[in-house]
Amino acid sequence: MEGVKTPALLLVTIWLCWALAPPAGAEDVLCYERFETGSCQDLLGEGVAQEDCCLNPNYGYQLHPEAPCQSCRPAEWSAWTPWSSCSVSCGEGMRRRSQTCQGHGQCQGVQRRKWETQACSLKDCCPVMGGWSAWSPWSSCSVTCAQGVKQRVRNCTEPTPICGGSCLGHNSETLLCNTYKICPTHGNWGNWEPWGPCSATCSLEGVERKPTQHRRRVCDSPAPSSIPPGLPCSGASNEDRTCALLPYCPVDGSWSNWQSSSPCSVTCGLGRTKEKRLCNNPAPQHGGKACPGSDTRSQFCNTKIPCPVDGQWSEWGKWSECLRPGYTGKINCQEIVGQQKRNRTCKGRSHDGKRCEGSYIEFRSCYNMHLCIREGQWSEWSSWGLCMPACGENPIKSRKRMCQPTYPNYSMVTQGVGNTGSVNVSFWGTPYPRCQPINGQKKEVVESEPCLNILPCSEEYELPPFLEDHSANAGPQPSPDFKFVEYNAGEA
Known part of the structure; x- marks a missing residue:
């Protein structure tokens, strides 16, 4: 969109501060066996030292019953929440989602929550009200005696709603x-009177009784009229029945003694021991009450042994410069195969946890295209980016086209070292693409539009200063005709 000066923002995350002071290590806490998506579950015990509770990194704790749940794991970002509902039911609106920093320490930066906002549309058109037609004539009365009702109708067709x-x-x-x-008033029976009592209320097991019960009803709800004459009630006014087998007298249940406790449920951190009892002293019979309370109880046990934590690989580092070992000349912009490597680190392993599987170093073959001048071609328009700012006035969404380089028809397979067979070759570096200018722009063309139907911001969402936009340095995208192409942002 010509004339809009706002820079292109494909993905901007707004961070919101959430103050959460870390607890002192020696403070007694409420210890829970599970921490899931910010909530504590399965209370293990109260008055537990925090350092004992966090011997198991999968546990969680609270400083007091009203405090937020905290994880024993190192700080990490939670999964994104589901997108919120669209701010409008028709036309273009906005929706929002967030991430929370959970655990000890800090995630990237110092914020505890970050947000994303996006344009949305549930349906393209909005409802248009219709208009009523004229009323129809009144209908005839609904009865032939006493009072009734008459009715008229109209239709929603002038105009029809859309x-x-x-x-x-x-x-x-x-x-x-x-x-x-x-x-005339026709007779109708009143309710049956309650059944009369049987001769006994309960008996010993095996004894049968067959007493009778009697009840009656009266034709008075209403009674039939005489002028004009109404119809009398049909059916009998009295009824008898034989009592079924009398219920046995109830016997309430009572608990037996508690059984001995089981061993501790875990070999590290905190666990539980259990005891059981049976409702058989005696067992409830013939509708007698069950034993009150639970048939199991548990207590927590402390092994004082930290649980093992397995190592986890960090993200791969950047590829090194594409060079040819032992070659003194330059290899960039030429069909000369070079070599690169990158590393990663096994982090977080403690208390005899498993080591990271796999290698900490990786090699690949490459062509050095750094600073090479290449013919370029314009990409298609990208998708519209997020609305920025996510919570504030006049948010803007943007999209752009990039001048992308084309690459020479080099062989993308070479012979590996030793007997490893053939291996793929990657293009590396930041070339200079040359495209036909669009509106005077040679590298990228940007369009921006305002986001519509803005969501209101709650008081708890105070906006910090905008984060620096790094999207403009993201570098050119790989050519669709080649794989294994890497761009190093900012090297050109």
């Missing part, structure tokens, strides 16, 4: 109407 719209008000009206004639 895109889910409707008409305000009701599509029908009713009025009372009187025939000025008395209706």
Whole structure:
């Protein structure tokens, strides 16, 4: 969009501070056996030293019952929350999601939460209300005696609503109407009286009784009228039945003694021991009450042994410069195969946890295209980026096209060292692509638009200064005709 000066922002994350002071290591806490997505589950015990609780890094704890749950693991970002609902039901709106820094220490930077905001649309069109037609004539009265009702209707067709719209008000009206004639009252039974009692309420097991029970009802709800004559109630006014087998007298249950406790459930950190008892002294019978309370109980046990923590690989570092070992001349811009390497580190292993599997170093073959002048071609428009700022006034979304280099038709396979067979070759470096200028721009073309239907910001979301935008230094994207192409941002 010509004339808009806002820079292209494909992905901008807004960080929001969330003050969460780390607890003192020696303070007693509420210790939980599981920490999942910011919540503590399965309380292990109260008054536990924090350092004992965190012998197992998978546990969580609270300083007091109203405090937030904290993880024993090192600080790391949680998964993104689901996107919020769109701010409008039709047309273009906005939605938002967030990440939370969980655990001890700090995640990247000093913030405890970061946010993303994105444009959205549930449906393209918005409802348009319709209009009512004229009322129909009144219908005839609904009865031939006493009072009834008559009705008239109208239709929502002038005009017909579109895109889910409707008409305000009701599509029908009713009025009372009187025939000025008395209706006969037909008789109707009142409710049955309760059954009379049986001769006994309970018996010993095996004893059968067959007493009878009696009940009656009266034709008075209402009674039939005499002028005009109404119909009497149909059916009998009395009823008898034989009592079924009497219930046995109930026997309430009682607990046996607690059984001995089981061993500690874990070999490191905190665990549980359990005890059981049976409701058999005696067992409840014939509707007697069950034993009150639980049939199991547990206590926590402390092994005082830290749990092992397995090592985890860090992200791979950047590839080194593409050079040819033992070759004194320059290899850039030529079909001369070089070599690169990169490293990673095994972090976090403690208390005899597993070592990281695999190698800490990686090699690959390469062509050095750094600072080489190449013919370029313009990319397609990127997708619209996030709305920036995510929480503030007048957010903007942007997209862009990049001048991407084309690469020479070099062989992308070479012979590996020793007997390793053939290996792939990668292009490396930051070349200078040359494209036909668009609107005077030679490297990138940017379009920006305002985001619509802005979401309101809550008081808890105070905006910090904008983070530095690094998207402009992301470097050119790889050519679609080649694989294994790397660009080092900012080297040109």
